[in-house]
Amino acid sequence: MSEFRFSPNPNRxxxxxxxxxxxxxxxxxxxxxxxVLLSISAVWCYWCHVMDDDTYSDxxxxxxxxxxxxxxxxxNDHRPDINARYNVGGWPTTAFLTGHGGLIGGATYLxxxxxxxxxxxxxxxxxxxRPTLYTQARDLLNTRKDHAQRFVASSQLxxxxxxxxxxxxxxxxxxxxxxxxxxxxxxxPSILRFLNHQYRTTGEDFFASMLIKTLDSLSDGxxxxxxxxxxxxxxxxxxxxxxxxxxMLEDNLRLAREFLDASILLDRPKYRKTAKQTFDxxxxxxxDPVVPGFRGSQGAHSDYFSLSPDQRTADARPESxxxxxxxxxxxxxxxxxxAAWKLGDxxxxxxxxxxxxxLDSAARSGSFSHVYSEQxxxxxxxxxxxx
Numbered sequence: 001m002s003e004f005r006f007s008p009n010p011n012r013x014x015x016x017x018x019x020x021x022x023x024x025x026x027x028x029x030x031x032x033x034x035x036v037l038l039s040i041s042a043v044w045c046y047w048c049h050v051m052d053d054d055t056y057s058d059x060x061x062x063x064x065x066x067x068x069x070x071x072x073x074x075x076n077d078h079r080p081d082i083n084a085r086y087n088v089g090g091w092p093t094t095a096f097l098t099g100h101g102g103l104i105g106g107a108t109y110l111x112x113x114x115x116x117x118x119x120x121x122x123x124x125x126x127x128x129x130r131p132t133l134y135t136q137a138r139d140l141l142n143t144r145k146d147h148a149q150r151f152v153a154s155s156q157l158x159x160x161x162x163x164x165x166x167x168x169x170x171x172x173x174x175x176x177x178x179x180x181x182x183x184x185x186x187x188x189p190s191i192l193r194f195l196n197h198q199y200r201t202t203g204e205d206f207f208a209s210m211l212i213k214t215l216d217s218l219s220d221g222x223x224x225x226x227x228x229x230x231x232x233x234x235x236x237x238x239x240x241x242x243x244x245x246x247x248m249l250e251d252n253l254r255l256a257r258e259f260l261d262a263s264i265l266l267d268r269p270k271y272r273k274t275a276k277q278t279f280d281x282x283x284x285x286x287x288d289p290v291v292p293g294f295r296g297s298q299g300a301h302s303d304y305f306s307l308s309p310d311q312r313t314a315d316a317r318p319e320s321x322x323x324x325x326x327x328x329x330x331x332x333x334x335x336x337x338x339a340a341w342k343l344g345d346x347x348x349x350x351x352x353x354x355x356x357x358x359l360d361s362a363a364r365s366g367s368f369s370h371v372y373s374e375q376x377x378x379x380x381x382x383x384x385x386x387x
Contacts (some may be wrong), residue, residue, distance in 0.1 A: 004073050007052035008299065008319060016056050017066050018073040021082055027098035035126045036101070037069045037119065040083050040093035042076040043321050044233075044246035044297035047109040048092040058112040061119075068123040070099075077296055077325060078371055078380055096122050098220040153367050166198065173210055177239045178217030184244070186219055186234040189254035196261055208266065215262055218255070219274045227309035228317075229281030230298075231255050245300040245318075249286055250328045252278055253335045259328035260339055272343075279339060283351060284331075286320055290374040292354040293324035294332045324372040326386035329355050 003020055006013050019025035019038075022367040029036050039056075041048040053062055065071050076091060078084045081110045084126035087093045094115065095106035109116065125133055169191055179185050192211060199207035218224055221240025223232050230252050250311050256278035263271035301318035337351035339345065352377040362368045362377055369377035 005041070005075050007049035008043075009049060011053045011057045012062075013052040013056035015062050016071050023073055023078060023249065025070060025072050026099060026101055028268050032070065032317050034068060034070050034099065035104075035122065036072055036097040037065060037166060038074065038086055038095040038097055038106075039091070040074050040076050040087060040095070042091050042297075044248065044299045045076075045091045046244060046246065046300035046302075049300070051092050051094075051109055054291070055110060055112045056116050058116075061112055061115055063210075064116060064119050064123070068119065076323070077148065077323065078378070080217065080370075080385075081383060097335065098137055102134070103140055104133050105140070106139045113354075118162040123311050152170075162198070165194065167193065169210075170206075174238060176211070178214040179240070180214075183238045184196045184234050184236050185223075185238050185240060187223060187231060187255055189251065192258040192262075193254075196258065200265060211262060211269075212266065215259060215271055215274075218291060219259070219270065224274070225275075225281075225305065228285070229314060230285070232305075243305075245302055245305040247281075247298040249282070249294050249296050249325075250331060251363075252282055252286075253331055256282070257335050260342055261327060264342065268371050275339070275345065276345075277344075278329050279336070279343075279348060283347065285317075287351055288322075288324060288374065289354075290324055291324050291358055291372055293329045293358050293372055294355065295320040296325050296328060297321045322373050324358075326359060326368070326382055327370070329359060329372075330386070333359070 002016055004014070011015055019028065026036070028034075038149050041052070071345045074082050076087075078194055083093075085095075086103055086106075088095055088103075088108065090108045092109055094105060094108065096104045098104060104122075107114075107118070109365045169180065174180060174182070177185075180182055180188055181234075190212065195207050195211040195214075198204065199211065205283075218231065221235070222229075223235050223245045225232065225247070230247045230313055232243040233246045233248055233251060234244050236244065256275045259271045259278065260275035263269065263275060282294065285298060287293075298320045299318045304312060304316050304318055333352045333356045336355075338349045340347075340349035340352065358372065359368070362372075368382045368386070370380045370382050371378040
């Protein structure tokens, strides 16, 4: 597996002198007295591809970065810990750091002219006004700490918690289009799960109404790939149009589970069919029998997904991420075993048990990792969420 992962389109982003995240990269920055530009990218991310194809392939950008910065490239899915610490609002993240790793600021996608302006200004400030930047980094760290502290879980679960969550959910509900919030619109399977639970436990019809409206909108909207199966990550518009075409393993597992459970709770065969189509997609396009396990995502490719079903060909289908992630494969085992029982589908049980054996054998042998591929486990250590 390549150390760095770039857009699948022809590009010259590799001409930036990328370093992996390591103590050596920061030692280099300190010895050369340079700031760090950290790029956090994802193989499924459309705008990450654009930034590779256009911005990081621009010769002026390459020259400025190679002269004035130590550049570090991180894959979001491989290193969720680094993403959690440094992401500045989405992907790609373009973060400016001190030589000791302090976050000073950043942005998401930047076209070449904007990045040239930012790196020129930042390099000048790092050279001539470094105390101000270090103060800015300290203030930003304190702000993030204060923000995180507000979300520390209480030692006791308040009895009113479900009522509070219900009010938030109802307040964000889009009665016109289904779903929650405004654009960009995400399916939010965790909210669907909450609605299912609330209807089962309270019998209140408005929970069922929100669930039905949202599931109908998802299955009938452009966020659902009715041709190949599966759901795209989100839509640009509130009415579930203009989808962003990447498909995520975790999202599709959770959505398949919610459609299947709702089909039983509400006696709606249509939802069962949607769930079955989504499981079929996962087995046909994301399951890797060599690992064995489920690949993490399928990349965005508007040229392919905008075609009608009869125009699509298998050889033009976007590649899936060859990496399998322990946390999401653990989720796959749980969801597929449950679905195998509810659907009476032994193929789901077989794939779940094969995936479980991959994880279990790695754990027993001491090679348990966050990332797997056909070449075996990587050197990325397992995180708490993987166990």
